[in-house]
Amino acid sequence: QLELKTKTIGRRIVHYDTIDSTNTVAKKIAAEGAEEGAVVIAEEQTGGRGRLGRQWVSPKGAGIWMSLVLRPSIEPAEAAKITQIAAAAVTLAIRRVTGCEAGIKWPNDIILHKKKVCGILTEMGAELNSVSYIVVGIGINANVDVALFPEEVKRIATSIKDCVGNNISRKEIVLHILKEFEDLYLDFIYTKSIKKSVEICKAYSVTLGNTVKIINRDQTIIAEAVDLTEEGELIIRNQEGQMEKIISGEVSVRGI
Ligand code: BTN
Structure with a gap:
């Protein structure tokens, strides 16, 4: 059933056609006081950002470009834990919805057939030694046509469509990610441990042992x-x- 089953995450979704970066917009609304669980989604990003200052190509209508606003009471040094929770959630969602054997390349890449299908960019707003908000940005090459990738990108990136053979429902993937994320995130908030997410990251790791x-x-x-x-x-x-x-x-x- 295509309905949102979460309590907080994704209860408000702000949807844009074209935006520079959903992370930038999410950080802006978070700084202005947006509630935990607010989600920003765009059909296209003109200035999508990756880790380490890289660019994130985000063509129109084909991908899942979204950012979640969170307000956990944690220290800035713990922000990377949120990336692990998101990596676990995205991997479970892709596996459950598509049957594709998604793996996790530590710390923030989701892999299909040895190529990157998703990247996660966690950013924060902090005052002194406490986090005021976290924005977790998730970029998934969902229905992106790999034939359109430049040669050098083809070698390292793939899409869910390339694995499944046809277009998949982006909505179904998004709803599953939000649900898996909420379960693992609330577990972290209640137990103060990301043990559960780490177990998933280990089980599907493509890094360990290599x-x-x-x-x-x-x-x-x-x-x-x-x-x-x-x-x-x-x-x-x-x-x-x-x-x-x-x-x-x-x-x-x-x-x-
Ligand atoms: C990486 O692998 O380097 C991280 C890529 C993160 C991309 C997503 S797309 C949605 C959100 N908005 C951005 O500008 N970046 C993230």
């Missing part, structure tokens, strides 16, 4: 991705055989 290249500004390390902590940080075994904990913030993790 050799990864971790790029942090000017430093690059090659290591084996071993595990996730209960807080959702990545544990790696470096080339000297020592274990290290990686916090998602600025890093780029690549398979090699």
Whole structure:
């Protein structure tokens, strides 16, 4: 049934045809006092933003470009936990609605057949040491035609349509994401732990067990991705055989 089954997340959805970035709009309404659970969705973004200052191509009508406003009582350092909750929610939703075997490339990419189908950009507004709002932006190449991707993008990106073989209902995916997200988010709020989301991130991880290249500004390390902590940080075994904990913030993790 195509109806919203959540209590707060998505109870108000602001829908735009064309907007620069749903994250920018969500941050603006959050700063002006928008309630927890407000969602901004656009058919097209002219200035879609990715992590690490990258651009996020967001063609009209084909994708799911949306941002959620949250108001958890957490410290700024915990914001990355919200990304893990969102990654778990999107993965479950894609799997349940389409049957496609979505996986998670830590910390914020959802993968289909080794290529990126979704990225998550979590941003926040903070005062002193407390978060006033979090905006979690989710970009999914839903019905995007991969044939239209430039060659260099084709090598690294895919769409749900490419997996399923035909257009899928974006509405159905969005409703499932909001429901899965709310369940995992409320669990985090009540228990103060993202254990449940991390279990899902582990179960569907395409990172764990593999050799990864971790790029942090000017430093690059090659290591084996071993595990996730209960807080959702990545544990790696470096080339000297020592274990290290990686916090998602600025890093780029690549398979090699
Ligand atoms: C990444 O993989 O680098 C993150 C991509 C996040 C893209 C989404 S689309 C909706 C929201 N609005 C934006 O400008 N970015 C996020």
